[in-house]
Amino acid sequence: xxxxxxxxxxxKIFLQIPLILLFISVLNNHDFNYLGLKxxxxxxxxxxxxxxxxxxxxxxxxxxxxxxxxxxxxxxGTPIGLSSxxxxxxxxxxxxxxxxxxxxxxxxxxxxxxxxxxxxNSLLFIILNYIFSYQLYYFDQIINIIYTFLLYFxxxxxxxxxxxxxxxxxxxx
Amino acid sequence: xxxxxxxxxxxxxxAFLKKGTQQRFSxxxxxxxxxxxxxxxxxxxxxxxxxxxxxxxxxxRSSFIVSGPENFIKNNYLLAQNxxxxxxxxxxxxxxxxxxxxxxxxxxxxxxxxxxxxxxxxDYLVESDTxxxxxxSDKGSPFLKSIIINRGSKHNxxxxxxxxDGEYLVGTVVEVNYLSSRVLLLSDLNSKIPVILEPNEVFSxxxxxxxxxxxxxxxxxxxxxxxxxxxxxxxxxxxFKAGIPIGKVNSxxxxxxxxxxxxxxxxxxxxxxxxxxxxxxxKW
Numbered sequence: 001x002x003x004x005x006x007x008x009x010x011x012k013i014f015l016q017i018p019l020i021l022l023f024i025s026v027l028n029n030h031d032f033n034y035l036g037l038k039x040x041x042x043x044x045x046x047x048x049x050x051x052x053x054x055x056x057x058x059x060x061x062x063x064x065x066x067x068x069x070x071x072x073x074x075x076x077g078t079p080i081g082l083s084s085x086x087x088x089x090x091x092x093x094x095x096x097x098x099x100x101x102x103x104x105x106x107x108x109x110x111x112x113x114x115x116x117x118x119x120x121n122s123l124l125f126i127i128l129n130y131i132f133s134y135q136l137y138y139f140d141q142i143i144n145i146i147y148t149f150l151l152y153f154x155x156x157x158x159x160x161x162x163x164x165x166x167x168x169x170x171x172x173x
Numbered sequence: 174x175x176x177x178x179x180x181x182x183x184x185x186x187x188a189f190l191k192k193g194t195q196q197r198f199s200x201x202x203x204x205x206x207x208x209x210x211x212x213x214x215x216x217x218x219x220x221x222x223x224x225x226x227x228x229x230x231x232x233x234r235s236s237f238i239v240s241g242p243e244n245f246i247k248n249n250y251l252l253a254q255n256x257x258x259x260x261x262x263x264x265x266x267x268x269x270x271x272x273x274x275x276x277x278x279x280x281x282x283x284x285x286x287x288x289x290x291x292x293x294x295x296d297y298l299v300e301s302d303t304x305x306x307x308x309x310s311d312k313g314s315p316f317l318k319s320i321i322i323n324r325g326s327k328h329n330x331x332x333x334x335x336x337x338d339g340e341y342l343v344g345t346v347v348e349v350n351y352l353s354s355r356v357l358l359l360s361d362l363n364s365k366i367p368v369i370l371e372p373n374e375v376f377s378x379x380x381x382x383x384x385x386x387x388x389x390x391x392x393x394x395x396x397x398x399x400x401x402x403x404x405x406x407x408x409x410x411x412x413f414k415a416g417i418p419i420g421k422v423n424s425x426x427x428x429x430x431x432x433x434x435x436x437x438x439x440x441x442x443x444x445x446x447x448x449x450x451x452x453x454x455x456k457w
Contacts, residue, residue, distance in 0.1 A: 024239055027232065027239040028236065028239050062198055062199075062200055062203050063203065065203075066198075066206065066207065070210075074225065074228050074229050074232045074233075077317035077355065079211055079215060080211070080221065080224075080225050081206075081207045081208070081210030081211035081214060082207075084203070084206075084207040084210070085204060085211065088200055088203050088204045092188050092189050092200050093188075095187070095200065096185060098188075099183075099184040099187050099188055100180070100184045127211075131215065132215065134362075135362040137383055140383065
């Protein structure tokens with residue numbers, strides 16, 4: 001009985017890992033600044049939200065993504081509601097792709113992801129620059145988009161591995 | 174053609190309007206919420222401001238705890254790097270110490286003379302009580318170079334107070350909560366500080382770049398700015414007391430935007446001093 005309860009608890013924790021990762025990533029705002037890499041930055045939250053909205057939409061609730069966006073705004077100092085809007089638009093794009101896809105493939109997902117982050121980062125740039133008068137470097141944004149896109153391949157495989165080998169195995173027991 | 178348009182509309186409607194399993198709100202309603210938050214926030218709506226302050230208090234503390242493991246790795250990485258650079262640094266420090274000892278002899282006299290002269294011009298400012306603050310988190314986001322400190326309005330922190338790392342200027346307080354505040358660093362793209370470059374007395378504006386260096390802007394005497402020139406606050410506009418050291422010029426090229434190396438390493442701030450400068454008369 002005790003063993004059954006423990007398994008149930010572990011199962012629940014494993015199912016919540018994407019959500020935990022999302023909140024850690026927005027609270028921590030990984031930037032790897034201290035490594036002194038001049039041209040390196042990526043948006044882990046975008047990768048996580050897009051992947052899980054596309055593949056396992058039940059893992060991340062929209063309301064949690066909305067709250068994560070509010071927290072992200074507070075942490076990085078952007079106007080409140082902006083990151084939520086971007087995250088939800090990313091969810092919308094992922095949900096649209098899910099609806100129109102018959103045969104999923106990583107390449108198609110990546111290309112759609114690239115187009116989506118290009119659009120939402122452009123929107124972010126326009127809103128911050130022209131409405132809220134924040135100065136941003138266009139070049140930094142491009143670097144961020146390129147690395148986010150490239151790292152989607154890596155993280156997508158990692159998340160696939162995690163879902164198939166760990167969560168899948170626990171569910172199968 | 175008609176069918177593909179219908180498919181597109183169905184897919185969009187399904188994505189934005191349909192509530193998925195375990196989803197309490199549709200995507201579209203949450204997008205509307207975000208837009209409302211944005212609009213009300215930009216209009217300085219009170220409820221949104223209170224909400225923001227509430228979230229700030231919780232998030233800053235949580236962020237400090239969550240950043241623990243990453244900070245541990247970061248600190249160890251920097252520690253290892255420091256050990257590797259130790260010999261070279263020691264040699265540089267020795268020669269610097271010899272130079273500074275000789276310079277220090279004349280400094281005390283100059284400081285007292287300067288105070289006396291400034292009093293004559295009624296320009297002398299005194300420091301308010303210094304508040305020591307711990308850096309809760311330093312977020313080097315692409316949008317804002319800032320640090321969060323564990324002192325807020327409860328500890329008499331107010332907007333516009335300045336933050337120093339030792340004797341070096343670090344930034345200004347731009348957001349005050351009850352128990353925490355945000356300091357905008359000099360390296361932020363939106364930071365503009367009136368400065369003076371010595372020894373040639375060139376007045377200019379120091380602007381952040383979003384990187385770990387600043388640039389000199391809006392000066393007519395670029396050719397007079399030499400490599401190694403020291404940058405101090407100029408006191409113009411009464412934002413800062415004149416003479417707070419900031420950094421030094423680190424580029425010898427004749428281009429208009431001179432690269433400035435800050436004396437303080439913003440990525441390694443642990444504690445900062447917060448205070449404001451008051452007019453001598455206002456203090457008494």
